[in-house]
Amino acid sequence: MKVFVTGHQGYIGTHLVELLKRGGHEVTGCDIGLFRGAEWEALPVADRELTKDVRRVAQEDLEGHDCVMHLAAISNDPMGDLDPEVTYGINRDASIRLAKLARDAGVERFLFSGSCSVYGKGEKPDLSEGDPLNPLTAYATSKIDTEREVSKLADASFSPAFLRNATAYGHSPMLRIDLVVNNLLASALAYGEIRIMSDGSPWRPLIHCRDIARAFVAFMEAPREVIHDRAVNIGGNAENYQVRDVADLVQELIPEASITYTGEVGTDPRDYRVNFDLLSDLLPDFRLEYTLARGMQELHQAMTEHRFGRKDFEGDQFIRLRWLQNHPDRLAG
Ligand SMILES: NC(=O)c1ccc[n+]([C@@H]2O[C@H](COP(=O)([O-])OP(=O)(O)OC[C@H]3O[C@@H](n4cnc5c(N)ncnc54)[C@H](O)[C@@H]3O)[C@@H](O)[C@H]2O)c1
Structure with missing residues (x-):
């Protein structure tokens, strides 16, 4: 199949490109390259590389594809709060526009x-x-607004679907450590301390980033x-x-790392268990x-091989928000 993948140079997208190509599919990757230079390992290359802001994608870019997989986004809560207007512009408005263009271009699946x-914060234990x-x-x-609006476009020839992914973790060529599992592993390697901001009780649904790509x-x-x-x-x-x-x-x-509970609860007290x-x-x-145990073992091994340390933890390469703050020009619409 011919697949148009946005955000294909990201943490999840790089796995997706590799899986799709391995499955014999033809991949167009569309990414603005917000994190260009932050690669941990060599990235898989799409059959066609489109360096483009999703806010600027045209219908003709999408024509001839069977499926759009739309991953490009400001990809976490703290980054999203940095500038909510930009977050809504990319994550919601551009997503709805992209879905309409895909439908008009005759793409069957979005x-x-x-x-x-x-x-x-879940009201019940099993959402x-x-x-x-x-x-x-x-x-x-x-994310909710996009689901609601894109759902309205569903018809006999256009099938959107919404993958509500759990929080990702694990190894990727475009590693992030601003996700809870990767962060705790990284802090243990960098400082010998597993630093937890809460009392450790909040629940999170977790999934390996490659399993999201497989989904x-x-x-x-x-x-x-x-x-x-x-x-x-998911x-x-x-x-x-x-x-x-x-x-x-x-x-x-x-085993030599200690666990510290700081107890400070941030402005985002997420706590939820999800039913799949x-x-x-x-x-x-x-x-x-x-x-989780297997994915963590794999990432631990890779981080050890890369000699992951304090400099990596304190730098901006693996922290999306810090990287964007240091490269504000990359988001200019
Ligand atoms: N990582 C997670 O835990 C998680 C969980 C649930 C959902 N998601 C969603 O999955 C998707 C991918 O997440 P990720 O962890 O790979 O994020 P990421 O930040 O690693 O990758 C996002 C990619 O999108 C690109 N991008 C951002 N804005 C763009 C724009 N305007 N035009 C073109 N490209 C743009 C970036 O350059 C980057 O390569 C996002 O939509 C995210 O919200 C992620």
């Missing part, structure tokens, strides 16, 4: 990279797709009626963890390849 953070949404940030609101491929290959206009949580029921469980796993890998039954009902053959 897969949106949403997030479980739409549930915010399903039909439960009330409780966005706490501009980032989460931008995109599964959604592209599924029969249309299975995924048509669906919002689906993760696994057994992969909901309390932050303190993550810390314990880090300590198993790095719908994913296994719709796509019974899809299974996560990684458990």
